[in-house]
Amino acid sequence: MELKRVRIKHFRNIIDTRDVDIDDSVTCVVGKNESGKTAFLQSLYRLNPARPAQFSIPENYPAWLEKKHKLQGVDLSKEKPVQADFVLTKEAFDTFEAAFGPDVLSDGGEVTFSRNYKNDVDCTFEYSEVQFVKHIREASDWATGTKTKANGLASVEDMRQYASELQADEDEAKQSTGKSVTQRLNNTVGQKSLSEAIAEWMIERLPKFMYFSEYSSLPYSVDIDRVLTADKSSLKDDELTARSLLLMAAADDDYLRNPDYERRKRELENVANVLTQDVLKYWSQNPSLRVQPDIVQETKPTPQGQTSVLKELKIRIWDDRHQLSLPFNEHSTGFQWFFSFLAAFSEFEFSEDPVIILLDEPALGLHAKAQADFLRFIDERLSPKRQVLYSTHSPFMVRPGKLEQVRLVEDKGLELGSVVTSDVTTTDPDTLFPLQGALGYDLVQNLFVAPHNLVVEGTSDYTFLRLISDYLTDLDREGLDEKWSIVPVGGIDVIPSFVALLGQHLELTVVIDGKRSGSQRLANMTKRKLLKEKRIIAVADILGQQNGDIEDLFDAADYLKLFNPSFGKKVKIADLKGDDAIVNKLARILGVHRYNHGKPADYLLRNANVLFDSVSAVTLERFEKVFVAINKTLI
Numbered sequence: 001m002e003l004k005r006v007r008i009k010h011f012r013n014i015i016d017t018r019d020v021d022i023d024d025s026v027t028c029v030v031g032k033n034e035s036g037k038t039a040f041l042q043s044l045y046r047l048n049p050a051r052p053a054q055f056s057i058p059e060n061y062p063a064w065l066e067k068k069h070k071l072q073g074v075d076l077s078k079e080k081p082v083q084a085d086f087v088l089t090k091e092a093f094d095t096f097e098a099a100f101g102p103d104v105l106s107d108g109g110e111v112t113f114s115r116n117y118k119n120d121v122d123c124t125f126e127y128s129e130v131q132f133v134k135h136i137r138e139a140s141d142w143a144t145g146t147k148t149k150a151n152g153l154a155s156v157e158d159m160r161q162y163a164s165e166l167q168a169d170e171d172e173a174k175q176s177t178g179k180s181v182t183q184r185l186n187n188t189v190g191q192k193s194l195s196e197a198i199a200e201w202m203i204e205r206l207p208k209f210m211y212f213s214e215y216s217s218l219p220y221s222v223d224i225d226r227v228l229t230a231d232k233s234s235l236k237d238d239e240l241t242a243r244s245l246l247l248m249a250a251a252d253d254d255y256l257r258n259p260d261y262e263r264r265k266r267e268l269e270n271v272a273n274v275l276t277q278d279v280l281k282y283w284s285q286n287p288s289l290r291v292q293p294d295i296v297q298e299t300k301p302t303p304q305g306q307t308s309v310l311k312e313l314k315i316r317i318w319d320d321r322h323q324l325s326l327p328f329n330e331h332s333t334g335f336q337w338f339f340s341f342l343a344a345f346s347e348f349e350f351s352e353d354p355v356i357i358l359l360d361e362p363a364l365g366l367h368a369k370a371q372a373d374f375l376r377f378i379d380e381r382l383s384p385k386r387q388v389l390y391s392t393h394s395p396f397m398v399r400p401g402k403l404e405q406v407r408l409v410e411d412k413g414l415e416l417g418s419v420v421t422s423d424v425t426t427t428d429p430d431t432l433f434p435l436q437g438a439l440g441y442d443l444v445q446n447l448f449v450a451p452h453n454l455v456v457e458g459t460s461d462y463t464f465l466r467l468i469s470d471y472l473t474d475l476d477r478e479g480l481d482e483k484w485s486i487v488p489v490g491g492i493d494v495i496p497s498f499v500a501l502l503g504q505h506l507e508l509t510v511v512i513d514g515k516r517s518g519s520q521r522l523a524n525m526t527k528r529k530l531l532k533e534k535r536i537i538a539v540a541d542i543l544g545q546q547n548g549d550i551e552d553l554f555d556a557a558d559y560l561k562l563f564n565p566s567f568g569k570k571v572k573i574a575d576l577k578g579d580d581a582i583v584n585k586l587a588r589i590l591g592v593h594r595y596n597h598g599k600p601a602d603y604l605l606r607n608a609n610v611l612f613d614s615v616s617a618v619t620l621e622r623f624e625k626v627f628v629a630i631n632k633t634l635i
Helices: 037-045 063-071 090-100 129-139 147-151 156-167 172-188 194-204 224-229 237-248 261-282 333-345 368-382 400-405 429-449 459-474 495-502 520-527 539-543 556-567 582-590 598-606 608-612 617-631
Strands: 002-011 014-016 026-030 082-087 110-115 121-125 208-212 221-223 289-302 305-319 324-327 355-359 388-392 406-411 418-421 452-456 484-488 507-512 536-538
Touching: 002 037, 014 037, 026 037, 026 400, 026 429, 037 082, 037 208, 037 355, 037 388, 037 418, 090 194, 110 194, 121 194, 129 147, 129 156, 129 172, 147 156, 156 172, 208 333, 221 224, 221 237, 224 237, 224 305, 237 305, 237 333, 261 289, 261 333, 261 368, 333 368, 368 388, 400 406, 400 429, 400 598, 406 429, 452 459, 452 495, 459 484, 459 598, 459 608, 459 617, 495 507, 507 617, 536 539, 536 617, 539 617, 556 582, 556 598, 556 608, 598 608
Parallel strands: 026 388, 026 406, 208 355, 355 388, 452 484, 452 507, 507 536
Antiparallel strands: 002 014, 002 082, 082 110, 110 121, 221 305, 289 305, 305 324, 406 418
């Protein structure tokens, strides 16, 4: 199953997140400290936890609402702190239809799971009992004269009753038909109703959630017998991670507890080799480390005499650079976290059971470069097989090129609680800081690495040019040359200063709204040879008209497809008056001097199909002219 949407309600500082869309690969949950990121992940984790965890009203229900809701007569035990929408994968959907028949499930195989504060799991879905009965009917062989009545049956209970009647008939052919139909029903639903049988089938395939935080890090010393024999519910998070490590060492087959030294030592070395390879592949901070697990023995008296037993597993890390080994817990907190997660993930990496990974502030203790290593680990080892959700407030854990994966978390106080959104326009600056930091870092990196930089006025220009360039390229038409790095600088007034500061060191081409002659400061820069005139691309010049912004490259109908849903309006082409830029016409309709140009661009970023499914030839031709002009300036 693939997780599509999540709703968290009445859990810690969350009142109601409403539906939060989940990326099919990686979802990055961004927010400042105490915003509700951990609460969001912890509630989702309890839907079907890989490690023991339950909901508890005293511990989890919002403290400022618990007493109030009880006085209002609310049955808190029936409240559902987590609800998640899944869709069956194609393989699972095919398996379902092989068992229950075609067209039984509606909505493409979407199913909703929830868990209440009594920790009861509920499973809901749209299904057709008529289609299931039809499947049973068509898969069965009917005796002469028996199918006519069967054709009129629409429920499992009616079909089961009719099959019983046939089995009681004196005619052997009818008896055979009755037994056959009964057998088919029993094989699929047993004595349950169809909805109960489907729910049971779904629950068996509900992914488990693996939650990992700093409290899950390995201890230096592990009591082998306790960790392997105690009930999992009695173990702390760090002990459960240690258990994963021991299972990786085939402890369930008693290799680690084997009294034969050579066999035990060989198994420890095998574990060390696997973990060391992972550490070296994804830990660029020090490539000279090697894992050295060892076992401490203890002598105990027995009626047969003294005997040695294995007591503790201890983990040391050998540093070849400095020629010494240190206990695991004396290394940096970042290394301890990274190593511990490798150990914990080993329990699930090669499992066929579905698992969704939840990481609470991963790599927080890591250097920026090591955080990039961990993002690479997510891309290469985790997300190809598992969906991943991780929370962060570090700009180095946000991918500037994948902002569609970001969900922002902000605590709005007692009335609204913690909210989760993908809309950056409704979020406070502190919450946005990691995104701004990530974009700023990416901008600086590209400026001084990319040889060809395309300077544009704002982020909306960036979005329009990048998305439509990619679309034209997919159509085998001319888009932006891949050599270009697009740099939004924050308005035409900033461009001259930007060019003056960096133009002598970088190859720059500038795209501006209006006509080239309309920017006196840029004209002066060309005279001073700080910028070549041919490297100023003016939208109005391309359009061959007096005025023109980047938005005027769109056919008016195309731009309204982005503008109207962004602002909740129903503006028609006939409403546009004047011969100036379309953004000015729309501003007059709104009754404002200037509206937020970024909102239509953001809408396109998240709903590109709305435009591209019916984009006009005019829009594509205009943008293509701009891309041709820009590409001609490449040196």
